[in-house]
Amino acid sequence: MSAETCPPLLGGGAEQDPNLARLLRSAAERGPQHPAVLDAGTGRELTWSELDAAVTGQALRLRAAGVQPGDRVAMALPNGVEFCVALFAVLRAGAIAVPLSPASPRLETLRVLEDSGARLLLGNESFDGVAVLAPTVDTEAAGAEVESPGGDLAVLCYTSGTSGPARGAMLSHSALLANVRQCARLRPMPVNAADRVLLALPMYHVYGLGPGLLQVASVGATAVLLPEFDPEEALAAIAEFRVTAVVGVPPMYQAWLKVPAQRLRQSMSTVRLLTSGAAPLGVDVATAVRSATGLDIFEGYGLTETGPVLTTTLASARAKPGSVGRPLPDVQLRLVDADGSSIEEGDTGRVAARGPNLFRGYWPDAVHGPDQDGWFRTGDVGYFDADGDLHLVDRATDLIVVHGFNVFPHEIESVLAELPGVREAAAIGVPDEAQGETIKAVVVADPDAGLTADGVREHCAARLAKFKVPASVVFAASLPHSPTGKVARRPLRGSRPAE
Known part of the structure; x- marks a missing residue:
């Protein structure tokens, strides 16, 4: 069975300036004094104009340190203002960001630094053979410009996969921008300009990066940052900063269900939208959250290699617990067997995807990416129900x-x-x-x-x-x-x- 939606991709400035850092500059031009990031961990707040200036300042420091367009720059930073500045600075400098977990074992970090050929590490820990630059947040560079004639490759996201060491998925500016625009065409919008979005997921992971930070920047909304998820601290941040949208994963909702229902509902009184991804959301969890808060959880599905979102129940007629919904605009899905042949309608098969949001392949040779017809076999097994909504069964490799x-x-x-x-x-x-x-x-x-x-x-x-x-x-x-x-x-x- 196939589910396809192929309206034309949104136009705009992306074709002329595909660098993701342009999202930040556009937000600063539209709403310079609008809050961009509220760091619940430190209390620090930056407007979009301040964040844009801080990014330019960090990009200039990267250039002064010898970083050239196309160089890989690793980032080992927790969620916070410094991460946001570092990411967009690397991109504005025309370099390629390699986000890493700051909690990764040292040997694992060293392996990724070596594999990516990172020229420099933005972080607070030193590694032999790699220059280290401490992150800064300096807003004095307002008005300065940084030329960034780099290529289209934006981010190397290292994904653990199902066997062997992590590999760097090559995500381009155009692929990540395509996914941002695909999500923006959903109704209701996952993020709009008036939203305050809780980002407690690690932004070094593509789910926290794309549906989180990049979506916020694309509409000039406000990101409420937590260094890590704690159910009580997250609820306090939601109430204090009047959060309206939550980018979540199942363990977050499971943890919140341990809070008394009345307090959970009160703490989330400002929230209009709950989303979930990265792992299957149990029907019992979705039902219990709905009962406690009056809010549906809209579930989605994607992979690092797909930039990342492929489907969501926001694209369906309603939230449907147990389903991950329908494809985003410009995403095509089909189910195939082990050799890539399409299966009979109604059968269970491996999910294959095609769209402008797919990765180029794995670093450094772009291997194992989409085939010559643009299809990428995800390794997930699922089926379509009578409404055309996708249900995931498991990983084929499991x-x-x-x-x-x-x-x-x-x-x-x-x-x-x-x-x-x-x-x-x-x-x-x-x-x-x-x-x-x-x-x-x-x-x-x-x-x-x-x-x-x-x-x-x-x-x-x-x-x-x-x-x-x-x-x-x-x-x-x-x-x-x-x-x-x-x-x-x-x-x-x-x-x-x-x-």
């Missing part, structure tokens, strides 16, 4: 094959989550000579839950086909997660959680 039968981990994890006392669970495949693979469940349980491996298996046996029942169950204190809260199954395959 598929478990038992005696030739396909088993999707999410189905098992949903059954495990029904058990009282289960905080979180993951299902993974374990090589087995006789069956190909067997299923192992890794369960995080409340200390006083009294769960046993046999009890967990009995629960599954009453709800799942025999070949889907975990052959083994182990208990762990926690599960590994991606920066946006998604359970990372790959590390579990290489580790042995405590029994």
